[in-house]
Amino acid sequence: MTTIHIEETPHLCAVLRLADTSLVLAHRLSEWCGHAPMLEEDLALANIALDLLGQARLLYQHAAELEGKGRTEDDFAYLRDAPQFRNYLIAELPRGDFAFTIVRQTLVSAFFHPFWQRAAGSRDATLAAIAAKAEKEVAYHLRHCGAWLVRLGDGTEESHRRTLAALDALWPYTGELFEVDAVGRAMIDAGVLPDPETIRPVFEATVDRLLREATLPKPPATWMHSGGLRGVHTEHLGHMLAVMQHLQRAYPGAVW
Amino acid sequence: MYTQALNEAVERPRVVEDPEKLAAFQARIDAEEKIEPNDWMPEAYRRTLIRQISQHAHSEVVGMLPEGNWLTRAPSLKRKAALLAKIQDEGGHGLYLYAAAETLGVSREELYEQLLAGKAKYSSIFNYPTLTWADIGCIGWLVDGAAIMNQIPLCRTSYGPYARAMIRICKEESFHQRQGYEIMLTLCRGTPEQKAMAQDALNRWWWPALMMFGPPDSESVHTEQSMRWKIKRFTNDELRQKFVDATVPQAHYLGLTIPDPELRYDEATGHWRYGKIDWEEFKRVIAGFGPCNRERLEAKRKAHEEGRWVREAALAYAAKQRARAMAQKIAAE
Numbered sequence: 001m002t003t004i005h006i007e008e009t010p011h012l013c014a015v016l017r018l019a020d021t022s023l024v025l026a027h028r029l030s031e032w033c034g035h036a037p038m039l040e041e042d043l044a045l046a047n048i049a050l051d052l053l054g055q056a057r058l059l060y061q062h063a064a065e066l067e068g069k070g071r072t073e074d075d076f077a078y079l080r081d082a083p084q085f086r087n088y089l090i091a092e093l094p095r096g097d098f099a100f101t102i103v104r105q106t107l108v109s110a111f112f113h114p115f116w117q118r119a120a121g122s123r124d125a126t127l128a129a130i131a132a133k134a135e136k137e138v139a140y141h142l143r144h145c146g147a148w149l150v151r152l153g154d155g156t157e158e159s160h161r162r163t164l165a166a167l168d169a170l171w172p173y174t175g176e177l178f179e180v181d182a183v184g185r186a187m188i189d190a191g192v193l194p195d196p197e198t199i200r201p202v203f204e205a206t207v208d209r210l211l212r213e214a215t216l217p218k219p220p221a222t223w224m225h226s227g228g229l230r231g232v233h234t235e236h237l238g239h240m241l242a243v244m245q246h247l248q249r250a251y252p253g254a255v256w
Numbered sequence: 257m258y259t260q261a262l263n264e265a266v267e268r269p270r271v272v273e274d275p276e277k278l279a280a281f282q283a284r285i286d287a288e289e290k291i292e293p294n295d296w297m298p299e300a301y302r303r304t305l306i307r308q309i310s311q312h313a314h315s316e317v318v319g320m321l322p323e324g325n326w327l328t329r330a331p332s333l334k335r336k337a338a339l340l341a342k343i344q345d346e347g348g349h350g351l352y353l354y355a356a357a358e359t360l361g362v363s364r365e366e367l368y369e370q371l372l373a374g375k376a377k378y379s380s381i382f383n384y385p386t387l388t389w390a391d392i393g394c395i396g397w398l399v400d401g402a403a404i405m406n407q408i409p410l411c412r413t414s415y416g417p418y419a420r421a422m423i424r425i426c427k428e429e430s431f432h433q434r435q436g437y438e439i440m441l442t443l444c445r446g447t448p449e450q451k452a453m454a455q456d457a458l459n460r461w462w463w464p465a466l467m468m469f470g471p472p473d474s475e476s477v478h479t480e481q482s483m484r485w486k487i488k489r490f491t492n493d494e495l496r497q498k499f500v501d502a503t504v505p506q507a508h509y510l511g512l513t514i515p516d517p518e519l520r521y522d523e524a525t526g527h528w529r530y531g532k533i534d535w536e537e538f539k540r541v542i543a544g545f546g547p548c549n550r551e552r553l554e555a556k557r558k559a560h561e562e563g564r565w566v567r568e569a570a571l572a573y574a575a576k577q578r579a580r581a582m583a584q585k586i587a588a589e
């Protein structure tokens with residue numbers, strides 16, 4: 001099938017941002033499966049990936065309903081090209097070492113846990129139901145990855161150094177989580193999605209507490225990356241999609 | 257099976273067992289009693305079990321790799337989730353089995369080091385490459401299918417912790433088998449290209465799947481003793497025949513051809529008779545010279561090496577936490 005074109009209403013775009021973020025992050029986590037530092041983490045990271053994949057599927061199904069053109073979850077995942085993906089950039093960065101994966105998952109979960117908590121009260125009933133489920137899942141992700149962050153930060157010299165490096169690399173990607181553009185504003189005003197400004201204090205408090213326990217310094221305020229929400233991505237996403245979409249692209253229209 | 261390499265030269269028993277104890281042990285086995293970790297058992301029984309259970313555990317863990325090869329390319333979100341969940345199950349099987357082996361007085365670390373050092377065996381099947389999506393279907397259908405044939409009798413094996421692990425594992429394996437068959441069915445009902453992909457995968461996986469049951473009974477050194485101890489309940493050839501009988505009609509239903517010109521139905525016995533298995537290939541793959549032996553072990557070694565600092569950090573952190581708790585306790589006194 002050739003690339004599909006979506007006419008994005010603000011509502012549809014907002015749902016795709018969430019769906020794409022979950023899918024892309026799930027994909028990155030799944031790259032660990034069989035290669036983790038210990039068998040328990042092969043399982044734990046797969047678990048988190050499965051939760052995110054489940055969220056992505058529900059969100060794409062919802063997007064299909066909103067669009068009303070009879071598309072499926074797979075059309076959104078497999079038949080859009082990188083510039084049409086709306087995920088936060090932080091989700092698409094390559095998996096890196098275990099510290100990088102843990103720091104990313106902790107930061108993203110520290111944002112999304114309060115996000116989904118608030119979104120559970122959304123005026124969009126489907127989104128509210130997805131949020132209520134996601135909130136419980138992300139609470140576990142935050143516990144699991146937060147505990148690892150502390151262990152790695154306060155573990156050995158090497159683990160401290162690696163975790164700090166990951167934090168430095170990832171911190172400039174956290175600003176995007178709080179961006180509010182016209183789509184975001186419309187969704188906040190319509191009571192569909194929470195205002196990220198209300199999430200900031202919870203996010204900061206979680207991050208501060210974990211970094212303190214992990215004996216890691218809080219990164220200084222810095223320039224922040226931006227672009228994912230409007231389809232301007234890092235170089236990494238295109239490669240990821242080339243792999244992910246390979247079969248759908250090579251055998252157009254086939255059912256798997 | 258996952259423990260097909262068991263018929264290596266029998267190690268000479270290091271201990272001379274007390275004949276009275278041996279007789280009492282055999283009587284318990286004959287009475288279908290389960291042997292539990294703290295019960296007396298002959299050294300050779302313990303060693304055979306450690307070897308069998310750890311080979312089985314290693315197979316589960318190495319088996320995550322060929323399927324993991326398609327995780328990032330699964331053709332739909334539903335398939336991606338199912339594959340990830342399946343591979344996660346296999347890792348879980350590895351965990352239960354290492355835990356069962358540990359009840360016999362070896363540590364998981366020790367067993368895993370043997371695997372990484374290339375001293376322990378795992379099923380030959382996982383040294384074959386997964387080249388197309390249909391291979392994922394074939395692995396579920398044939399490899400998990402063969403695993404079930406072998407493992408259902410193991411649910412009644414004489415060693416309690418192993419039998420109990422197998423009961424849990426078997427439920428999941430049969431789910432994997434159905435899922436794999438369903439992938440094959442979808443391909444066979446799909447486009448001509450998809451059907452060809454399915455046939456090609458069957459061509460490559462059929463014979464290696466038959467080899468999973470291990471060498472023919474005539475060459476299997478361990479079978480007799482293992483049968484007497486009820487570690488094993490059917491011979492390799494019996495299990496292989498059961499598998500062929502169950503699988504041939506499934507292939508026909510898919511409209512696929514089994515790549516064996518000598519395959520024929522024997523009216524008299526009701527069995528499907530198959531052609532000669534290339535045991536030279538089997539021996540070669542077991543000895544380390546299959547298409548992917550090197551890659552599989554390299555991938556596991558790499559993960560282990562790259563994860564070393566993580567495991568060290570976890571230990572260091574746990575030690576610090578213990579020291580802090582101790583210091584607090586002292587301060588409070």
Ligand SMILES: [Fe+2]
Pocket residue numbers: 316345346349425429
């Ligand atoms: Fe398994």
Ligand SMILES: [Fe+2]
Pocket residue numbers: 346400428429432
């Ligand atoms: Fe399985």
